[in-house]
Amino acid sequence: MRATTAFNRIIAIDGVVVEGVSFTPEGVVVKIRRRKRRHQCPCGFSTTVHYDRSIRRWRHLDLGAAKCFLEAEICRIDCPTCRRVRTEDVTWARPGARHTSAFCAVVAWLAQRTDKTTITRLLRISWETVASIVTDVVGDVLDESRFDGLCRIGVDEVSYRKGHRYLTVVADHDQQGRAVWVHEGKNAATLALFYDELGPERVAKLEAISLDMGGAFAKATNEKAPHVRQCVDPFHLVKMANEAIDKARRWSWNEERRRAAPPRPRGRPRSDEPPRPRDEPRWVKHTRWALLKDPDNLSDQQLEVLHDLRKNHSVLYRCWQLKEGLRDLYRLRKPADAPAHLEWWLRWASRSRIPAFVKLAQTVRKNRERILAAVELSLSNSKLEGLNSKIRLINHRGYGHHSAEAVIAMVYLCCGGLTIELPTTSFAR
Numbered sequence: 001m002r003a004t005t006a007f008n009r010i011i012a013i014d015g016v017v018v019e020g021v022s023f024t025p026e027g028v029v030v031k032i033r034r035r036k037r038r039h040q041c042p043c044g045f046s047t048t049v050h051y052d053r054s055i056r057r058w059r060h061l062d063l064g065a066a067k068c069f070l071e072a073e074i075c076r077i078d079c080p081t082c083r084r085v086r087t088e089d090v091t092w093a094r095p096g097a098r099h100t101s102a103f104c105a106v107v108a109w110l111a112q113r114t115d116k117t118t119i120t121r122l123l124r125i126s127w128e129t130v131a132s133i134v135t136d137v138v139g140d141v142l143d144e145s146r147f148d149g150l151c152r153i154g155v156d157e158v159s160y161r162k163g164h165r166y167l168t169v170v171a172d173h174d175q176q177g178r179a180v181w182v183h184e185g186k187n188a189a190t191l192a193l194f195y196d197e198l199g200p201e202r203v204a205k206l207e208a209i210s211l212d213m214g215g216a217f218a219k220a221t222n223e224k225a226p227h228v229r230q231c232v233d234p235f236h237l238v239k240m241a242n243e244a245i246d247k248a249r250r251w252s253w254n255e256e257r258r259r260a261a262p263p264r265p266r267g268r269p270r271s272d273e274p275p276r277p278r279d280e281p282r283w284v285k286h287t288r289w290a291l292l293k294d295p296d297n298l299s300d301q302q303l304e305v306l307h308d309l310r311k312n313h314s315v316l317y318r319c320w321q322l323k324e325g326l327r328d329l330y331r332l333r334k335p336a337d338a339p340a341h342l343e344w345w346l347r348w349a350s351r352s353r354i355p356a357f358v359k360l361a362q363t364v365r366k367n368r369e370r371i372l373a374a375v376e377l378s379l380s381n382s383k384l385e386g387l388n389s390k391i392r393l394i395n396h397r398g399y400g401h402h403s404a405e406a407v408i409a410m411v412y413l414c415c416g417g418l419t420i421e422l423p424t425t426s427f428a429r
Contacts, residue, residue: 177383
């Protein structure tokens with residue numbers, strides 16, 4: 001079998017003929033020629049007339065331990081549609097690329113599963129090349145079809161770099177938290193860009209959105225999609241209740257410190273000395289986890305702490321009851337009972353005379369409708385939090401990224417539900 005015939009079968013590119021093969025210090029160079037004589041612009045215009053021509057090389061899949069390059073003559077054409085001179089389109093590579101589509105597919109497939117250092121060592125390319133290829137592949141594969149069928153979405157922000165650099169992430173609740181839109185920033189203008197890109201017809205089909213209790217995302221939603229029901233994430237509400245308990249605990253700790261007896265002397269007490277009183281400030285300080293943890297996960301020692309607080313009618317025990325009463329809102333068997341339960345809790349917290357919980361009750365009252373919507377629709381940002389963990393892992397796996405575009409491309413590639421087909425699949429067919 002001739003070498004050109006063998007490489008025709010190895011390369012396996014439709015409409016291409018191998019004219020020669022040469023072995024150079026850089027690797028194997030396969031000279032190819034297209035069967036078609038018409039030149040096609042990336043915009044679709046085709047002609048037989050060319051402006052000028054040159055020889056170009058593209059990096060292809062390796063042949064064993066040797067690099068492989070495709071070499072072909074490429075022309076520039078004067079495109080009347082684009083109104084400028086452009087390089088013609090070829091079937092084996094993207095416009096302007098120096099790597100074949102098969103090579104780029106392998107890089108993107110590996111980037112979904114491993115770190116960039118491994119890819120650079122395996123394929124003998126640089127980090128910048130990997131990032132550029134991933135961005136190009138995602139730009140080709142990603143299209144507006146990911147917005148089709150959006151009904152219930154969630155939005156959250158995630159930090160990708162020090163210096164308060166954030167990404168706003170929008171995910172589809174009905175597609176297992178698949179990332180459908182990612183952009184740099186975390187203010188109302190950032191989310192407004194998502195609604196603008198979505199378009200009026202798709203925005204009209206949205207039914208619900210889960211978000212945190214911040215005002216930025218709510219402002220953008222009220223302006224761009226006022227008909228969408230907003231659902232406050234239960235995690236943020238319970239977190240605020242835990243922060244209120246911490247404030248009350250610190251206040252109680254400071255009060256006990258003011259009333260505390262002088263410090264006890266060092267060393268062991270004498271045998272005839274009466275038992276020393278309990279160090280109340282230290283004891284109050286260490287009640288934190290007994291107050292914050294789920295009752296089902298409390299240890300015996302932490303349960304004793306709660307029983308002691310209850311027997312002494314401590315304000316901290318009332319704080320714990322208020323916190324658990326708020327959590328019971330999400331444990332109701334019937335969502336129809338949620339309005340009455342929340343109204344009961346608001347009256348209780350407002351009259352508790354505990355400043356931290358009185359302030360929390362005011363916040364809850366302002367977001368009452370959004371909280372009840374989350375209970376009724378059973379929506380939370382749990383899938384978004386899981387998605388944020390994946391994004392942090394992607395960022396950590398890449399040892400950080402120098403630009404938001406590189407992180408966003410990796411997020412779409414790994415969390416956007418994109419399928420990268422390996423060239424081995426088409427060759428096997």
